[in-house]
Amino acid sequence: MTSATFKPIVYLKENCPFCLKVRLFLLESGLASDVEIRDFAPDSDREEKIRAELQPHLDKVSFPSAQLEPGRYVTESDDIVAFFAAKAGRDPAGMTVYRNYVDGVFAMSMKLWKENQELKKAASAA
Template sequence: MIEFQPTLYLRQSCASCLELAAFLAEGGLFDHFIIQDLWPGDENEGAIDPEPTTIIPPPDFPAAQVAPGEVLIGCDAIIAHYAQRRGLNPDGMPYYQYVQRGPVRRMREQAARRGEPDGALGTSGKERKTRTDRRRNGGRLSRLRHRLAVGDPA
């Protein structure tokens, strides 16, 4: 029997994804996840491996499949889940606080000036995506959902 490994869905240049990555790295949890980078067209895009996943989250980032059939969406929800589960205090994590108060804050300020939600990449399910983002993610996620539905691991 294969042991379940949580999957983390991140998007490059997403302020909330950076914030979550800082928390998980400082808490010693980042290596605990299978990382799925769902930014189609990016030169760093990796192949999406549907084998370890049973659920594809909606196109909101960050998201984590924390157990079979259980997906958490949004930085705050994922941090709260692992902080409580592992006894971590985000307020007492200096690197996480540095990233949150520095780069993440700047990314959000710049996005707000451009009229984009949280780096234009969505985190809470309430934020909308641009047409381009929807098209990019929609096609890729649709193909992945189809492969999972028909049992095609490629």
């Protein structure tokens, strides 16, 4: 398969905030039909299959992941969004739903997660 005929594959874990970021971008930009989405529920048989599929290509499997071009695998949500944004000439900063999610619920969940980690660390050191 050549780069011209290859359909990028995006791997998404349900309920993952980073994966939702990628999914929202693809939906709002209208690019969802240009990629193959392989998603799975946590702890499902499908998760095992997808992890086994990705494992030979990545130092560490995490989600979201994507095969952007034949043999080119990436795992960072921002890199995946940047690749598709550049390819389609779309600016994520101008996408209302995507920006609302990234600057709102996503940013808040990252902040709370970090605070929780710090509280746990402080509690275990006390």
